[in-house]
Amino acid sequence: MADCRCDAMRTIPSELAASVQDHYPRVEENTNIGHRSDHTFLGGVLSAIETIPDELVPSALQTRLASLRGRLRTAIDAWGNRGYGTHFLRGGDILELLAILRDCPDEAVSADDIDLGFVDDPVFRRTLAVDVAAAHRALGHGEWKAATVLAGSVVEALLLYVLRERVDLAVCRARVDELVRAGALRQRPNEDILWWSLSELLVVGHSFNLITDNTNAIADSTREYRNLIHPGREIRENQHCTKGIAHVAVGTMERTIEDLRRQP
Numbered sequence: 001m002a003d004c005r006c007d008a009m010r011t012i013p014s015e016l017a018a019s020v021q022d023h024y025p026r027v028e029e030n031t032n033i034g035h036r037s038d039h040t041f042l043g044g045v046l047s048a049i050e051t052i053p054d055e056l057v058p059s060a061l062q063t064r065l066a067s068l069r070g071r072l073r074t075a076i077d078a079w080g081n082r083g084y085g086t087h088f089l090r091g092g093d094i095l096e097l098l099a100i101l102r103d104c105p106d107e108a109v110s111a112d113d114i115d116l117g118f119v120d121d122p123v124f125r126r127t128l129a130v131d132v133a134a135a136h137r138a139l140g141h142g143e144w145k146a147a148t149v150l151a152g153s154v155v156e157a158l159l160l161y162v163l164r165e166r167v168d169l170a171v172c173r174a175r176v177d178e179l180v181r182a183g184a185l186r187q188r189p190n191e192d193i194l195w196w197s198l199s200e201l202l203v204v205g206h207s208f209n210l211i212t213d214n215t216n217a218i219a220d221s222t223r224e225y226r227n228l229i230h231p232g233r234e235i236r237e238n239q240h241c242t243k244g245i246a247h248v249a250v251g252t253m254e255r256t257i258e259d260l261r262r263q264p
Helices: 013-023 036-049 059-082 091-102 122-140 144-166 169-182 198-207 213-220 223-229 231-236 243-261
Strands: none
Touching: 013 036, 013 091, 036 059, 059 091, 122 144, 122 243, 144 198, 144 243, 169 198, 198 213, 213 243
């Protein structure tokens, strides 16, 4: 088994690469790989590769990694069914695996990677950056509900912040009246914006062009999932987070950040 650290069944690419390098310290392009020790070790490597989160594999490498996984699986099955010496991998396959793993980040995103320069408050900016990174980390770990709720909370916090900082209160209230009359809002929200729901913030934020039509359309499919933080509502409305919903929620969060970053 590959000696790599896994956190909640999550492989760390750099540690897997180090393990492979240690096992094959002098591998060359034409080295034959197909002995008993290869079978045992590469079986563990294949299992480890399958727990690398999709978010840690750059799109340009995904096809290569999928092809390499197929070659590993074919070889391992051949060794198990027909014995050793009946099928060989090339040393080039190991070298390609090492190259792919070394180009994969160990974390999808960290708080230091998040550009929230449009948020003037440094403490609030750092808090949001930590939450954005946590949403990506939850997504990478397959924690669909956590990723969805975190992403929704970031979108909510950002829209609340920008509306309060950039839109005059009287203008905002007048716009709310227009949206209620037009049926975009089912009812007038609380007088205190701090009590507005994510759905209300999205509608009003979109009306002020804080988010684009495309972002708003994507957000529409996930806005209610922010409420899954309340277990009773989750049971009552039979709402469950899935992988697809979590990806859309995190995508909505990133699109919202991009939209707000472009604001003058």
